[in-house]
Amino acid sequence: MFGFRKVKAPVVSDDGRIRARFVLQHADFRLDVNLDLPARGVSALFGHSGSGKTSCLRCFAGLERPQQGYLQVAGELWQDSQRGFFLPAHQRAIGYVFQDANLFPHLSVRGNLQYGQKRIPAAQRRVALDQALELLGIGHLLERMPAALSGGERQRVGIARALVTSPRLLLMDEPLASLDLKRKQEVLPYLQRLHEELDIPVLYVSHAPDEVARLADHLVLLDDGQVRASGPLKETLLRADLPFASDEGAEAVIDGEVCGHAAAYELLELRLPGSEARLRLPHAALPDGHPVRVKIKARDVSLSLQRAEGSSLLNLLPATVESWQALDAQMLLTLRLGEQRLLARITRYSFDQLGIHAGQALWAQIKSVSLLAP
Amino acid sequence: MPLSKNDLDAILLTLELASLTTVLLLIIGTPIALWLARTDSWLKRPVGAIVALPLVLPPTVIGFYLLVSMGPNGFFGQLTQSLGLGTFTFSFTGLVIGSIFYSLPFVVQPLQNAFEAIGRGPLEAAATLRANPWDSFFSVVLPLARPGFITAAILAFAHTVGEFGVVLMIGGNIPGKTQVVSVQIYNHVETMNYAQAHWLAGGMVAFSFIILLALYGGRSARVRTL
Numbered sequence: 001m002f003g004f005r006k007v008k009a010p011v012v013s014d015d016g017r018i019r020a021r022f023v024l025q026h027a028d029f030r031l032d033v034n035l036d037l038p039a040r041g042v043s044a045l046f047g048h049s050g051s052g053k054t055s056c057l058r059c060f061a062g063l064e065r066p067q068q069g070y071l072q073v074a075g076e077l078w079q080d081s082q083r084g085f086f087l088p089a090h091q092r093a094i095g096y097v098f099q100d101a102n103l104f105p106h107l108s109v110r111g112n113l114q115y116g117q118k119r120i121p122a123a124q125r126r127v128a129l130d131q132a133l134e135l136l137g138i139g140h141l142l143e144r145m146p147a148a149l150s151g152g153e154r155q156r157v158g159i160a161r162a163l164v165t166s167p168r169l170l171l172m173d174e175p176l177a178s179l180d181l182k183r184k185q186e187v188l189p190y191l192q193r194l195h196e197e198l199d200i201p202v203l204y205v206s207h208a209p210d211e212v213a214r215l216a217d218h219l220v221l222l223d224d225g226q227v228r229a230s231g232p233l234k235e236t237l238l239r240a241d242l243p244f245a246s247d248e249g250a251e252a253v254i255d256g257e258v259c260g261h262a263a264a265y266e267l268l269e270l271r272l273p274g275s276e277a278r279l280r281l282p283h284a285a286l287p288d289g290h291p292v293r294v295k296i297k298a299r300d301v302s303l304s305l306q307r308a309e310g311s312s313l314l315n316l317l318p319a320t321v322e323s324w325q326a327l328d329a330q331m332l333l334t335l336r337l338g339e340q341r342l343l344a345r346i347t348r349y350s351f352d353q354l355g356i357h358a359g360q361a362l363w364a365q366i367k368s369v370s371l372l373a374p
Numbered sequence: 375m376p377l378s379k380n381d382l383d384a385i386l387l388t389l390e391l392a393s394l395t396t397v398l399l400l401i402i403g404t405p406i407a408l409w410l411a412r413t414d415s416w417l418k419r420p421v422g423a424i425v426a427l428p429l430v431l432p433p434t435v436i437g438f439y440l441l442v443s444m445g446p447n448g449f450f451g452q453l454t455q456s457l458g459l460g461t462f463t464f465s466f467t468g469l470v471i472g473s474i475f476y477s478l479p480f481v482v483q484p485l486q487n488a489f490e491a492i493g494r495g496p497l498e499a500a501a502t503l504r505a506n507p508w509d510s511f512f513s514v515v516l517p518l519a520r521p522g523f524i525t526a527a528i529l530a531f532a533h534t535v536g537e538f539g540v541v542l543m544i545g546g547n548i549p550g551k552t553q554v555v556s557v558q559i560y561n562h563v564e565t566m567n568y569a570q571a572h573w574l575a576g577g578m579v580a581f582s583f584i585i586l587l588a589l590y591g592g593r594s595a596r597v598r599t600l
Contacts, residue, residue, distance in 0.1 A: 063498055089501040090510075096502035102495045106517045115513070116503030165503060 009087055014075030015039070018169065018201060022059040024066035031055050031066070031225040039074070041217035042195055042202040044233070046209075052225040053205040054099075057171050060203060061096050062089035074168040074201075093124075095162030095200075097172040101154040103146040109157050110142045116165040125166055127198070132160040135197065136190050152183035156190060163198070170194075170202045176211060191215055196291075209244070213237070213253050213295050214372040238334055238341050250298040250332060252343045253372070254279070258292055261285040267314070270294070275338025277317040281369040293372040298332060298343035300367040305354060307363050315366035317342075321356055331356075335364055376573045383550045384558040384574075391466070391554060392534040395473040399481040399530045400523065402474065407485035408515075426479045433476060437543025440472050444544065464546045469554075472540040480529040488522025489515065525589065532585045536578075 016039030024031040031052040037043045045053045058064040060071065062078070065086060071079040078087045095116075103112050113129060133139040136156040146154060155175055162170060175191070176184045188211070195202070195215060206212050212219065212233070219236040221228040221243075229242050234253050237244045244250060256270035256279055268283040270292055279294065286292070307316055319335040319342060326332075331351040335342045342364060346354075354362070377385075410422055428436055443450045444462045451461045462468035492515060500510035516523075538556040545552030547561065555574055562571035 061502055063501065088506075089498075090504050090506050094502060096499075098495070098499065100495075102499045104496055104499065104514060104518075106514075115500075115505075119504035119509075161503070 009076040009078060009091075010085070011075055012072050012077045016074055017072075018043075018074075018203075019070070019072040020060065021068070021070040022056065022066040023068035024055055024059060024064060029055070029225060031059070033222070033225070033227050035220060035227065035230060037203070037220070037230075038201070038218055040199060040201055042204050042215050043218040043220060044212040044216035045203060045205045045220050045222055046207065046212050047222035048207060050224075051222040053207070053222050054173055055225075056222065057173050057203060057205050060169065061094050061171055062087060062092050063096075076168075093166075093168040095165055095167035095170045097155075097158050097162050097170070097175045099174045100178050101146075101151075101158035103149075103154055103157060103161070105146055107146075108142070109138065109144050109146070109149070112146065112157060112161050113142075113164055116161055120165055125164075127163050127166045129164055132163045135163070135193055136160045150183070151179050152186040155179065155183075155187055159190070159194070163194075163200075167200060170200050172202060172204045174205050174207070176208070177206075188214065209249070210372070213251070214293065234340065238343060248299075250343050250345065251295045252298070252341060253293060253295050254337070254340050254342070255291065255293050258286045258288055258290040260288070268292075272338045272340060274340075275317075277337070279317070279366075279369060280314045281371060283371055294369050295372055296342060296366055296369055298345040301335075301342060301344035302365045302367070303333070303344055303346060303350070303354060303356075304363050304365060308365060311365065313365050313367060315364075315369065317364045317366065319362060319364040321358055321360040321362065323358065324351070324356065337364070376569070378570065380549050380553070381555075381558060381570065381574060384553050384555045385577075387466075387550065387552075388535055388554040388556075391469055391473060392531045394470055395477060395534045396527050396530040398470065399474055399477055400527060403478060403481035403485055403526065403530075406478075407482045408489055408511075410482065410486045411489035425482045428476050429479050433537060433539025434543055436476055437472060437540040440468075440475065440540070441544045444468055444471070463544055464548060464552060466545075466551060469541055469545045469552055472544045473534045473537060476537055476540045477530045477533045480533045481526040484522045484525040484529065485519065488519040488525075491522075492518045528585060528589050532582065535581065 018035070018037040018039065020033065020035045020037070022031060022033050029052070033052070033056055045056055047053050055064060059066050059069060067081070069079045069081045069086070071077070077085065078092055079085060104115065107115065113132070117125065117129065136159055138153065138156050138160055141149065141153055141157065146157070149157065159175065176187055179187065192215065204215060216233045218231070219233045220230045221236070229236055229239060236242065237251070237253055254272065256272045258268060259271040259278065260269035261267065262269070263285065266282050266284065267280050268286060270279040270281070272279060281294065317337060319337045322334045322336050322341065324331050324333045326348070329348055330345055331348055333344045333346065333356065335344055344364060406425065410418060441463055442448050444454070445451045446455065446461055451463070454461060462471060496514045496518060497510055500514045505513060536556065538560070541552065541554055541557055547553055547557055555578060559571050559574045562568070562574070
């Protein structure tokens with residue numbers, strides 16, 4: 001009766017992808033999801049509160065045991081209700097970051113960090129304590145007790161504590177939701193570094209579109225316990241049948257890399273993959289080649305057939321019309337910009353005046369670009 | 375010498391009984407409290423009520439039923455006799471069993487409160503950090519519930535020292551064997567030996583005061599460090 005036997009997770013066919021199917025029935029809520037997520041990068045579980053994001057994440061962790069469940073991570077089977085197989089939470093190679101950090105109040109920061117680390121075999125320790133301390137900037141907090149930390153510090157310790165267990169899958173439940181704007185700005189860059197420096201797939205639960213646009217590579221839209229959409233971030237944001245593109249705040253996310261800086265004007269210049277065009281925005285200098293993610297709102301993009309001369313606009317980029325949809329009196333156009341896509345919202349009148357047709361080449365005039373990830 | 379040999383024996387026996395009862399109660403009470411704190415079963419309320427019964431029942435009632443069931447014709451007595459252990463009535467073992475029933479709520483309730491106050495959060499954090507349920511009990515629940523354990527231990531010890539009715543019913547009044555301080559005081563008063571009674575009774579007052587001081591003093595000290 002004292003044994004918690006170590007169950008070996010069966011190995012299944014491996015392309016590294018994360019495959020999950022959960023049916024969780026509560027008295028007043030039903031989660032029914034079927035997901036196939038990439039083996040690397042950040043997948044965002046996005047939805048309103050009550051959409052089942054957190055329940056879904058808890059199923060991945062094994063903290064919730066759904067009536068029907070299947071889960072495969074990094075080529076290992078963690079759960080298959082048809083075979084009656086369920087790997088309990090403490091045997092899953094996960095890192096879980098709780099919304100409120102959930103640090104052990106009786107242990108110092110060091111004790112919290114070592115708690116998980118000393119419970120995995122030394123051979124499996126791929127993330128060193130020093131690396132996590134450095135990555136999250138918490139080296140100076142080691143001897144403090146959790147009660148003496150600020151909200152942002154607590155959350156960073158929570159993330160480091162999850163990382164040093166060298167997880168195969170990092171689960172983050174709205175790690176920024178309990179923080180005020182200032183603390184969010186404090187933690188976000190660390191999340192970004194995580195993304196860039198560690199090769200651990202992340203499932204990131206959020207209801208904040210900005211966080212998702214900034215951090216995610218893959219987007220899952222949950223609504224009322226169901227998956228409304230699941231796909232690469234940039235494509236999914238543009239999908240006209242989803243609320244992202246159809247509402248007032250429709251925006252496109254574009255990745256580029258720094259290729260210059262005009263110091264006299266404080267203008268940063270970005271190269272866009274597959275395009276000759278350069279995107280410019282006011283910002284302090286960044287090293288050349290640094291990856292940068294920006295967002296451009298559909299309502300900040302207007303179109304012209306010729307390159308407008310003598311304009312105050314910084315960005316006039318050649319683009320091609322790909323598709324469009326009508327939204328009341330307006331049209332939402334999807335434009336191709338090199339390898340990426342841009343949204344533009346124009347009136348129906350202008351649409352007819354310009355004679356918009358698929359494959360048409362025109363100029364996108366961009367009024368404002370905001371930097372998501374420095 | 376104000377205390378007779380019988381008095382000293384009674385004091386030693388009382389301390390022995392209270393210590394043993396406290397240790398056993400912590401061992402028995404912890405899983406019960408843990409279950410009560412975590413379960414959603416319909417049994418939670420009835421079991422909680424049974425555990426709390428000694429709070430409201432006269433000790434003589436508990437003593438009476440224990441006497442009957444542990445006696446030669448009782449269910450428990452038959453069982454112990456068939457195992458060749460004889461009967462536990464009028465024995466130290468009988469006193470320990472009676473004390474466990476009598477003081478059970480004083481251990482279970484503070485522990486249950488402590489476990490409920492910990493909540494699911496730290497346990498879930500421990501599980502996601504690879505701690506199995508036994509491991510997380512020892513590394514998370516025990517340290518976080520420490521104030522609850524201290525309160526439970528002090529209450530169990532003090533309450534056992536103060537019991538009278540249960541002891542008299544199942545243990546009788548056998549010097550050196552089942553004669554505890556509270557019973558000895560009763561004996562002195564019965565025999566008009568008030569001076570001896572004063573020494574023991576005064577000692578009990580001082581003991582109880584110190585226990586309560588430790589309990590409340592310890593609490594406020596903990597509050598200050600938080």
